[in-house]
Structure formats: C-alpha cells, structure tokens
Amino acid sequence: MKDLQRICVIGLGLLGGSISSAIRQRLPGVSVVGYSHRPATRAKARTLAVAAEIADDLPTAVVGADLIILATPIFTFERYFADINGLIRSDCIVTDVGSTKVLPHRWAAEKLTDGGVYIGSHPIAGSEQRGVEFARDDLFVDARCILTKDRGVRRDAVKALKEFWSALGCFIEMMDPAEHDRVLANVSHLPHVIAAGLVNASDPRDMRSAGKGFLDSTRIASGPANVWTDVLLANTHNLVEGIDRVLAELSAIKHALKAEDRQAIDAFLDGASKKRAALVTYKIKKKELLS
Amino acid sequence: MKDLQRICVIGLGLLGGSISSAIRQRLPGVSVVGYSHRPATRAKARTLAVAAEIADDLPTAVVGADLIILATPIFTFERYFADINGLIRSDCIVTDVGSTKVLPHRWAAEKLTDGGVYIGSHPIAGSEQRGVEFARDDLFVDARCILTKDRGVRRDAVKALKEFWSALGCFIEMMDPAEHDRVLANVSHLPHVIAAGLVNASDPRDMRSAGKGFLDSTRIASGPANVWTDVLLANTHNLVEGIDRVLAELSAIKHALKAEDRQAIDAFLDGASKKRAALVTYKIKKKELLS
CATH class of the missing domain: 1.10.3660.10 (6-phosphogluconate dehydrogenase C-terminal like domain)
Structure with missing residues (x-):
C-alpha cells in the first residue's frame, strides 16, 4: 500500500482484531498500531499479537497514521472524532466499520474540523461471536464492503481506501449514506x-x-x-x-x-415462498450461495 | 418387524417417498406399497423405485396392510380415514406424519368406526424441498419422532409403531396431542x-x-x-x-x-441473546448441536 504506510485500528474486538491480523498477514510492509480503551483488551491483544504495536493511549495510536479505522460501537465515534481532531495529519483517512453510516458522516463533519478525510466503511463480515480471541485474518475474504462518502471528498483517498479493503479480500460497493x-x-x-x-x-x-x-x-x-x-x-x-x-x-x-381463511393463508405463504426462491436464485447466480 | 409385514404409504412426496425408501433400505423383509392420488406422482415413484409396489387405487393399497402411513397434507386425512374405513383390518395401525395432532386424532375417532388403531406420528425431519425426487432413505436418521395416542390404545400397537420409527433411525418421544x-x-x-x-x-x-x-x-x-x-x-x-x-x-x-430508550433496547437485545445462548448450550449438551 503505497499511500498507507501506518494504519491505526481503534477497538480490538472481533472486527478490530481481525482487521489488524489481516493487515499483518496480507500487507506485511504496513505498520499497524492497535488501541483499546480497556487495559485488559490491550493485554489480550498483545498476548495474541494481533498487531505489532499496541498503544496505551489514543494520541500515541493516531499520531502519524495514514489511515485510522474505528472498530468500536457506533455511539463512541462522535467522541473519538472529537478526541483525535487536531492530533491527526490533514490528509489522514478516517473510517469506521459501523453498521450504520448517516450518523458517522454527521459526527465526522461536526468534529473533524482540523483535517482528516472521513469515508465510511461497512465490511459485511463478522459472526455472533465477540472478542479479540475470535479474530481471524481471513474474516474479510469474499466479504462485501460498502463505502460511503460525502460529495467533494478527495478521489485519491477513496481510491486508497478501496485498495485497502480489496487487499483484505473484500469486494467494494459505493453507496449513499442514507441509502x-x-x-x-x-x-x-x-x-x-x-x-x-x-x-x-x-x-x-x-x-x-x-x-x-x-x-x-x-x-x-x-x-x-x-x-x-x-x-x-x-x-x-x-x-x-x-x-x-x-x-x-x-x-x-x-x-x-x-x-x-385458507385462500389468504395460502397467498401469504406462497408469496413468501416464491419471493425467497427468487432471492436464492439471485444469490446463486451472483455466486454468493452454492447451488 | 415381526408385527408389521406389509406397510402402506399414502402420499409420495418428500416424506412419503423417504419413508418408502427407508423401509426398503432398513427393513428388507417388509413389503411396502405406495399410493398417490396423482398418476404423475405414481409414475415418478415407479421410475425412482421408492417402493416395490405402487398401487393405482386406494383399496388395493390399504387392504391387508399392518400399518398405514398418511404422508399427505393434514386436511386430506379426514377423507382418507373415511375412505379406508371398513377396508382395513381391525388391528391395522393407522398413523400419519402431519405436523399437528389434535385434528388427526379427532378425525380418526370420528371416521375409523370399523376398526384400525390410530396413533399419531410426527417425525421432525424434512427440508424446504418438496417432491419424491428429493426422497432420501436416511431422512429420519437421528430425527426426533413424536408419537401421540388416545387413552386406552393397545400397548402392543404403540410398541410396534415405536419399533418401526426406531428402525428408520428416529428417537421416540410420547406426547399428549394438545401439548x-x-x-x-x-x-x-x-x-x-x-x-x-x-x-x-x-x-x-x-x-x-x-x-x-x-x-x-x-x-x-x-x-x-x-x-x-x-x-x-x-x-x-x-x-x-x-x-x-x-x-x-x-x-x-x-x-x-x-x-x-437505550436501556429498553439493550434489555430487549440482551434478554434475547442470553436466552438463545442458554438454548444453544442445552442443545449442545443434548448433542443436538455440535459445540
């Protein structure tokens, strides 16, 4: 990754831990620094060696980063944006892996006032498991990753973030945050x-x-x-x-x-059965499901 | 099967076809006759050889049977009970594989007036597929089969039906029809x-x-x-x-x-997550799920 030499991952649960591990595995030239606000999680992440460097405080983690990835619960983003504002380089790409995108865009616009280029990411991967101990360096292989951006965002930043997720194995889709x-x-x-x-x-x-x-x-x-x-x-x-x-x-x-009402019950069930059959056919065609 | 020498399967879809195939595979000494009211299904069943004998009419199918199994939609049972009444031996066991049991018991009591011993069966097996072409002789292996009976039903009949489903690979559970x-x-x-x-x-x-x-x-x-x-x-x-x-x-x-209301949303999700975790733990303990 020519443009991304240093990547900071904030939050070391299943997703953050998997991102760190995947970078180590697939982007060996890139340095990764991990951060969690919980000392116990930092200790576990060090033991599991999910990142070469685990920072004990946020400024150390983010300073000098080319890309910062928030992998914490959505409602922590506003505070993280405020906390890193002014600490990061003006061309630093800031993204997240949250499952919604409207609020992160709003908070980024409000809080990242001193630079930093926010683009939303939503890698559709994970499981019902939680915690860094379930982290897997192949979690993103063949996963869809949706990117969301505001108008006017720098195209080279979007390109770099696309390349990053592609390197982790994702296929990329662009979407409007509200959509x-x-x-x-x-x-x-x-x-x-x-x-x-x-x-x-x-x-x-x-x-x-x-x-x-x-x-x-x-x-x-x-x-x-x-x-x-x-x-x-x-x-x-x-x-x-x-x-x-x-x-x-x-x-x-x-x-x-x-x-x-037999007719109404049958229509309800038959409608659902046919609609789902069409979905399965579509997913097989798209090779997202085996036939 | 000492007591069940001739078994009649009515309805040759996924379940009926699988029962016939499983009997052929696992009870080689037992003769099976299959019946479907649709000529096309009978032709398909003959081609696939799911039963040694496919009858073209209901009386031929049921006369002399030791066990009759209805594998047709539930609301056809009342009519089948009426149609076979008087044709079957008085000690013939009549069962079904319907997913509800209260109505079949009621219809059997009303229509099987000339003999036949009704016991309900519900083998919990199947798939979202349908049709005799998906029939599998191992469909019932390790499946739960619930049997339901009225008071006063002959114990040797219940024993014979238990042995039958066990021979197909099921484990048996007795339940009250309403429960x-x-x-x-x-x-x-x-x-x-x-x-x-x-x-x-x-x-x-x-x-x-x-x-x-x-x-x-x-x-x-x-x-x-x-x-x-x-x-x-x-x-x-x-x-x-x-x-x-x-x-x-x-x-x-x-x-x-x-x-x-964050607290209410969290309680809703946390309650569900914990309740399902308890279910998974139980199913693993019961060896119904892999750990």
Missing part, C-alpha cells in the same frame, strides 16, 4: 429485531422440541447486545418503518388464521 | 409465520445486499405453501396466541426505538 442505512435496516437490522422478538416471545420450557428451523431463524439474535443496541439506536427511523411493515403482515395473517 | 400442538406452534409453526412475514415485508430491490443473516432467518419460509397452509389451519388457536406474543414484543421495541 445504505435504509437498505441495511431491511436486510440486517430488522431481521435482528424480529429474531430477538421471537426469542423473547418463546417459552424456555418448549425449547426441548426446538429444531434446526427455530435455531436458524433466531441465530442472529445471539449477537452481542451492546454492539446491536448502538446499531438500532443509530437507525431508528428506518427500523420503525420496517417494524410497521412486519406488524402489518403479522396482523393480516393473524386475522386470516382467526377467520380460517 | 404437541401447543409446543410445535411455538418452536416451528410460529417461526415459519414470522419468517414468511419478514420476507413479505421485504423489498426485492434491497435483496442485493441481503447476506447470511437474512437468508438463514428466512430459510424456513421457503417451505411448500400447500403443506404449510394445512399446518397453520390445523393449529390456528395456538398460532394466534404466539403471534400476539410476538406482536407485543415488536410493539414494545418499536416504542423503545421511537423514544430512543
């Missing part, structure tokens, strides 16, 4: 809420009989609550719209069931 | 409705960005609508109760999101 948050609400944040609602509505005594169907359809609800609380709070408007659509669907099927 | 339907609503039928509702509420244009989370949490919605319409219609009371519980959860999280 990103709307789409991700529908394909990720809303399903998470629905899965959590289904789990909360369940009776543990019945779970002896739960099979693969229940387990698969609720898997995402196992994600770490603290990370997901931030995601939901950062995307409330789109989520409320999505929940309203699901509520309407469930109210309709409830009334069809009460009325024993 | 079966309540529990299965919660662990299977309700998740199916929720998944279908989520798919119906989605915008196909957003699906380009759908990943593993969306695909997994909606997988069960790909099931064949005609089969599932019967399942839902046969379990409306339990389903309406379950949908009401999910509606309450979704309304609560919607209001928490609108109020940006």
